[in-house]
Amino acid sequence: MYGFSIFMNADLDDRVRSYINTMASHGFGGIFTSMHIPEDDTSLYQARLGVLGKLAKAHQLTLMVDISGDALEKSGFSFDRLDDLKSVGVTGLRMDYHISNETIAKVSQTMTVSLNASTITQADIDELRQYHAEFKNLEAWHNYYPRPETGLSREIFLKKNHFLKQNGFTVMAFVPGDDQLRQPLYETLPTLEDHRQMHPLAALLDMKQLSVDHIYIGDGGLKPYTSLQCQRFIHDDTLMLRAIAQTDDFQYVEGDHENRQDSARDVIRSAYARFKTIPSISPENTVVRSVGAITIDNCDYGRYMGEIQLVKHDLAADKKVNKVGYVIDDDIDLIAYIGAGQKFIIEKETKK
Structure with a gap:
C-alpha cells in the first residue's frame, strides 16, 4: 500500500x-x-x-x-x-x-x-x-x-x-x-x-x-x-517524464513509449518507434549524449532511421544520431527505473 x-x-x-x-x-x-x-x-x-x-x-x-x-x-x-x-x-x-x-x-x-x-x-x-x-x-x-x-x-x-x-x-x-x-x-x-x-x-x-x-x-x-x-x-504502471525540446524533430518523440523487452545497457529503446510515421530525418544536433538525452537516429543510420532512444549513460557524439531534446533535471532519477517493458511518456516542458 x-x-x-x-x-x-x-x-x-x-x-x-x-x-x-x-x-x-x-x-x-x-x-x-x-x-x-x-x-x-x-x-x-x-x-x-x-x-x-x-x-x-x-x-x-x-x-x-x-x-x-x-x-x-x-x-x-x-x-x-x-x-x-x-x-x-x-x-x-x-x-x-x-x-x-x-x-x-x-x-x-x-x-x-x-x-x-x-x-x-x-x-x-x-x-x-x-x-x-x-x-x-x-x-x-x-x-x-x-x-x-x-x-x-x-x-x-x-x-x-x-x-x-x-x-x-x-x-x-x-x-x-x-x-x-x-x-x-x-x-x-x-x-x-x-x-x-x-x-x-x-x-x-x-x-x-x-x-x-x-x-x-x-x-x-x-x-x-x-x-x-x-x-x-x-x-x-506508466512513468511520466518532462523534457525540453532542442529541435523541431522533438515532435516525433512526444507521447507514449515502452522500453523494449530486450533492454539495452546504455539506452532505452522505444518499442513504439517502429509504429510512428516519421519522415526522412536529416543529420542535426549530432552532439554528445549525456544522461537524459532524447535521440532519433537520422538517415545516415540506414534502416535504423527513426529509432527513438533515451540515454541512460553518457555517450559520445555520433553523426548518425540526432539529439532532439533532454529530460529535465527534476525527472532524471526516474530514468533508472525504466526497465524492460516499462511504459513511459515524454511530455514537452515549456519552462527552461
Whole structure:
C-alpha cells in the first residue's frame, strides 16, 4: 500500500483537505500522523485528530497515529479506551519508545499496531508472544530521519528487513516528499539516506525493488506534477517524464513509449518507434549524449532511421544520431527505473 503524511502542527485547512482528496484519488490508501512532535502543542491534537479521522473515513483511508510515552493521554485518549480512537477514524497506532510490550500486545488484540522496525529484537518478539499479542495485527514501521546524514544505509535496512520478514512482519518505510517540507530543517523525511534528495517517485520505485510492503511519503506534501506522476504509475504502471525540446524533430518523440523487452545497457529503446510515421530525418544536433538525452537516429543510420532512444549513460557524439531534446533535471532519477517493458511518456516542458 502507498500512503502519505499529514502533520497536526496546525489546523487542517483547505489546502490540507484538498491534498488528502487528491492523494486518495491518485491511489494512495493510508495516512500517517504523529502525536509526539516536541515542538507542537499536544493539547490541540484531540480536535485535530477528530477532523483528520473524519477525512480519512470519508476517503476510506487507513489512519496510523505515531505515539510515545504519555502523548496519548495528554491528547485526551487512553489505551483503556481504544474505541474512542477507532470511533474518530484511527485504524492503527505506531508504538514508539516507553511503551511496554504488554501494552502493545493488549492493543494488538483490537487494532493494528506498528512497531519501530529498527529496534525490534528477538527478545521483544518472544515477550510479545508471551503476552499473547495478535501477530496478524503487528507491523514493522521504519522511522524517517529529518537530519541529513542520519538516514539508514541500504545494507542495514536490508539486513533488518530480512529479520523482520523471517518473523512474519509486514514492513513499511518512508520516502521523501518535495513540498511542505518539515520544519525546522526542511531536508526531507526519508528512511534511507540514499533517498534524501531523490525524486519522490524514484525513491518509491526503489523501495518497491527492496520488497517493502507499505511505502509512505514522509513529508507533508507533493508538488502537483509529482502527484500526477505518482497517480499515473499507481494506476497504469506508466512513468511520466518532462523534457525540453532542442529541435523541431522533438515532435516525433512526444507521447507514449515502452522500453523494449530486450533492454539495452546504455539506452532505452522505444518499442513504439517502429509504429510512428516519421519522415526522412536529416543529420542535426549530432552532439554528445549525456544522461537524459532524447535521440532519433537520422538517415545516415540506414534502416535504423527513426529509432527513438533515451540515454541512460553518457555517450559520445555520433553523426548518425540526432539529439532532439533532454529530460529535465527534476525527472532524471526516474530514468533508472525504466526497465524492460516499462511504459513511459515524454511530455514537452515549456519552462527552461
